[in-house]
Amino acid sequence: MDEEELQRREISDAHRQELNRGSVVLASLLALRNPGYGYALLETLDKAGIPVAGNTLYPLLRRLESQGLLTSEWDTTESRPRKFYRTSRDGELLARSLLAEWRRLGAAIDSLDTTEGTQS
Amino acid sequence: MDEEELQRREISDAHRQELNRGSVVLASLLALRNPGYGYALLETLDKAGIPVAGNTLYPLLRRLESQGLLTSEWDTTESRPRKFYRTSRDGELLARSLLAEWRRLGAAIDSLDTTEGTQS
Numbered sequence: 001m002d003e004e005e006l007q008r009r010e011i012s013d014a015h016r017q018e019l020n021r022g023s024v025v026l027a028s029l030l031a032l033r034n035p036g037y038g039y040a041l042l043e044t045l046d047k048a049g050i051p052v053a054g055n056t057l058y059p060l061l062r063r064l065e066s067q068g069l070l071t072s073e074w075d076t077t078e079s080r081p082r083k084f085y086r087t088s089r090d091g092e093l094l095a096r097s098l099l100a101e102w103r104r105l106g107a108a109i110d111s112l113d114t115t116e117g118t119q120s
Numbered sequence: 121m122d123e124e125e126l127q128r129r130e131i132s133d134a135h136r137q138e139l140n141r142g143s144v145v146l147a148s149l150l151a152l153r154n155p156g157y158g159y160a161l162l163e164t165l166d167k168a169g170i171p172v173a174g175n176t177l178y179p180l181l182r183r184l185e186s187q188g189l190l191t192s193e194w195d196t197t198e199s200r201p202r203k204f205y206r207t208s209r210d211g212e213l214l215a216r217s218l219l220a221e222w223r224r225l226g227a228a229i230d231s232l233d234t235t236e237g238t239q240s
Contacts, residue, residue: 011187012214016221019142023225025135030232049228067131094132099233101136105143106226108169112150113219 024052024060026102029095032070035086061085069094144172144180146222149215152190155206181205189214 069091189211
């Protein structure tokens with residue numbers, strides 16, 4: 001791969017990541033309506049088609065908890081205690097609002113994809 | 121509005137903005153298939169339902185140009201020269217790739233919104 005092609009890919013990957021980033025919070029809030037461990041959420045998101053690295057997701061979960069959007073409990077039934085998260089009432093309200101916003105943006109993007117020759 | 125409510129709104133606005141941010145690049149690349157001035161693009165995006173501030177959009181346009189995703193020309197037919205932008209071939213390729221990604225993420229989010237009780 002030549003240097004120009006490499007640079008093109010880096011630029012394109014950065015834009016793709018930026019697009020992904022906004023969806024991870026929404027996806028996490030939706031998925032954690034069913035309480036789950038961080039690792040299980042990672043798998044759920046991956047299976048759904050939203051790949052995210054653990055070292056991105058785990059700090060995000062702690063941040064969402066500190067913002068009151070997730071609650072957490074320790075599961076101490078196994079030898080190694082694990083924290084599981086659940087979407088809080090505030091988190092549910094935000095999830096609904098972000099979902100509506102996501103659909104609105106999707107409709108806007110679709111309209112821009114089909115509109116031609118209207119910009120002056 | 122009490123302090124707690126104010127804080128809740130700030131958190132929610134920040135998440136909403138993050139969701140928006142990823143869509144502005146895609147929306148700009150789609151809209152600028154039809155060449156336009158920065159200000160006209162601002163209006164096009166706003167009309168489509170993707171509100172973005174000028175002091176966010178103008179630096180973004182310069183960045184996309186420096187990345188080879190937009191080309192620009194000066195229109196000097198009026199007393200005050202204005203720059204107009206157009207999506208380049210690379211920009212078109214990226215727009216198609218981001219559009220596919222956007223739709224994939226949308227499907228993933230829809231699947232998470234309806235799936236219940238599957239997370240272990």
